[in-house]
Amino acid sequence: MAQEARCVWQARALLGEGPLWSPRQNAVYFVDIRGSRILRHGLSDGSQSGWQLDDAACWLVESADGDGFIAGLRSRRVVRLRLEPGQVTVAEEIARIEPDGFGNRLNDGKADARGRLWIGSMDDAEEAPTGSFYRIDADGTVARVDQGYTVANGPALSPDGRTIYHTDSAARTVYAFDIGADGSLSGKRVHIRFTEADGYPDGMTCDAEGGLWVAHWDGARVSRFRPDGTLDRVIALPVSRVTSCVFAGPDLDRLFITTAAHGRGEEPLAGSLFECDPGVRGLPPCEFGNLSR
Numbered sequence: 001m002a003q004e005a006r007c008v009w010q011a012r013a014l015l016g017e018g019p020l021w022s023p024r025q026n027a028v029y030f031v032d033i034r035g036s037r038i039l040r041h042g043l044s045d046g047s048q049s050g051w052q053l054d055d056a057a058c059w060l061v062e063s064a065d066g067d068g069f070i071a072g073l074r075s076r077r078v079v080r081l082r083l084e085p086g087q088v089t090v091a092e093e094i095a096r097i098e099p100d101g102f103g104n105r106l107n108d109g110k111a112d113a114r115g116r117l118w119i120g121s122m123d124d125a126e127e128a129p130t131g132s133f134y135r136i137d138a139d140g141t142v143a144r145v146d147q148g149y150t151v152a153n154g155p156a157l158s159p160d161g162r163t164i165y166h167t168d169s170a171a172r173t174v175y176a177f178d179i180g181a182d183g184s185l186s187g188k189r190v191h192i193r194f195t196e197a198d199g200y201p202d203g204m205t206c207d208a209e210g211g212l213w214v215a216h217w218d219g220a221r222v223s224r225f226r227p228d229g230t231l232d233r234v235i236a237l238p239v240s241r242v243t244s245c246v247f248a249g250p251d252l253d254r255l256f257i258t259t260a261a262h263g264r265g266e267e268p269l270a271g272s273l274f275e276c277d278p279g280v281r282g283l284p285p286c287e288f289g290n291l292s293r
Helices: none
Strands: 004-008 016-022 027-032 037-042 048-052 058-060 067-071 076-084 085-097 104-111 115-122 132-135 142-149 152-157 163-168 173-181 185-193 202-204 212-217 221-225 231-236 240-246 254-259 273-276
Touching: 004 037, 016 058, 016 104, 016 115, 016 202, 016 240, 016 254, 027 058, 027 240, 027 254, 037 076, 048 085, 048 152, 067 104, 104 152, 115 142, 115 152, 115 163, 132 152, 142 163, 142 185, 173 202, 185 212, 212 254
Parallel strands: 058 104, 152 202, 202 240
Antiparallel strands: 004 273, 016 027, 027 037, 037 048, 058 067, 067 076, 076 085, 104 115, 115 132, 132 142, 152 163, 163 173, 173 185, 202 212, 212 221, 212 240, 221 231, 240 254, 254 273
């Protein structure tokens, strides 16, 4: 029997995505891409707040120097954001991705333990394989490491940092790559392939045991897959469009799950933030930037 997740915030996010746990604040942040919002759920006091943006954020990571958040924007810019009560400031532009990539947008991204970013782009119409996978080094250098994605999603890193998982949702496929010492990728292979009944693989995260947790868009669940790609367990949700998940809390033993309300007006909890007890601990969140401080 599948475990069930509980609703902690009826945020009604049109496209909730990119959940991030901030250890500094003991809060879960996530974005609403279609609603151009950043949302915050405090774990200590249950507080809920948000910010409206002119240019939608698609993901967030914290900056290693403690100066705000690094965000990927719909306009294919990677910037530093400072969030203050009622105000969002774009403090710095770090990189421009695909400056001539008309029709594409950024989608998902994560930092790794070396302070680098791994991010994907996608066709905003979700029709053509015009998206790519990129690495951004701490100095802002951008390198394309793979291409041919219609809807790039994920990514997630293994506990030892030697494997990265990345998804093309439109192809219903999760890929695995080996990461070289210089940040190059090799050994691309199919790790998990979804069936039509599974929906589409969306956002992902790894736990401390190497399990890969994958959100099922149009599949109403989050699944944990063992390191060999076999299914281990399922978390059921009362909404169909499940988008991503993140481990949170001081012990990294709480799993928060984002969802989407767009196109699902008949589902009263669509777009909510959910929580479950995963039975395993997650990995500490990584930050972008120079980690030698």
